[in-house]
Each structure stands twice: as structure tokens, then as C-alpha cells.
């Protein structure tokens with residue numbers, strides 16, 4: 001599964017603790033993140049993560065490009081609902097594309113816990129069918 005981690009600054013510690021707690025589930029998956037979030041996770045775990053740009057520099061949009069192609073299987077995006085972000089339009093665009101494609105998205109730790117447990121149980125097998133029967137770009 002392709003999984004992306006994104007956390008705003010005041011949520012980064014929560015994200016790191018979450019990934020540490022479920023490192024055994026994330027091992028062997030294809031992991032992606034925005035720049036600083038990925039650095040923080042890799043400093044604290046043995047996971048290898050493909051890091052995109054930092055969020056304010058376009059990282060959300062880079063992940064959004066994979067979402068638009070229905071490539072991403074799960075996104076954990078711990079947003080800070082109490083702090084305005086300079087790149088709010090990029091964030092909204094990413095969230096919107098998740099809804100366009102119907103991609104599982106957790107924006108708080110409670111949902112993230114439920115989704116990672118579902119992933120561990122094998123509840124994400126339907127995503128393999130999505131990849132198998134994905135229409136080519138000229139069929140869309």
C-alpha cells in the first residue's frame with residue numbers, strides 16, 4: 001500500500017508517536033510524506049520514507065498529484081485546526097482530491113488509529129482491485 005504522512009508543526013510529535021506505535025504495520029509499505037514530517041518520522045523510527053517538498057513549498061500538491069491519479073491508498077494528515085496556514089489552498093486541494101477519488105483520509109489521531117487497525121486487519125484489500133482495474137488516462 002502507498003501511505004502518506006503529513007503533519008502540521010504542532011501535530012508533529014503526535015504523528016511521530018503514532019508512527020512509532022504502529023511501525024510494525026507500516027514496515028513493508030510504500031511510505032511518503034511532506035518534507036519535515038518525513039524527517040521527523042525517520043529520525044525516530046527505522047522506516048524509509050520518500051519525502052516530498054515541505055508543505056508550504058508544495059509538498060501537499062506533490063502528494064495531491066498521486067492522489068489525483070488514484071495512486072495513494074491511505075493518507076494520514078494531522079492538521080492543526082487552530083492555526084492558519086499560508087498554503088491553505090494547497091491543503092484544501094489535497095483534501096478535495098481525496099474525496100474525488102474516495103481515498104481513505106484521516107485528519108485527526110482518532111480516525112488515524114481506526115484506519116491503521118483496518119489496514120492491519122487487511123481491510124484495504126479493495127485498494128488492490130482499484131489498482132488492478134484502474135482506467136488508463138484516455139479512458140477517464
Ligand SMILES: O=C(CO)COP(=O)(O)O
Pocket residue numbers: 006007008009034035036037038053054055056059060085091
Ligand atoms: O505543511 C504541511 C502540510 O500542509 C507539512 O509540511 P512539513 O511536513 O514539511 O512540515
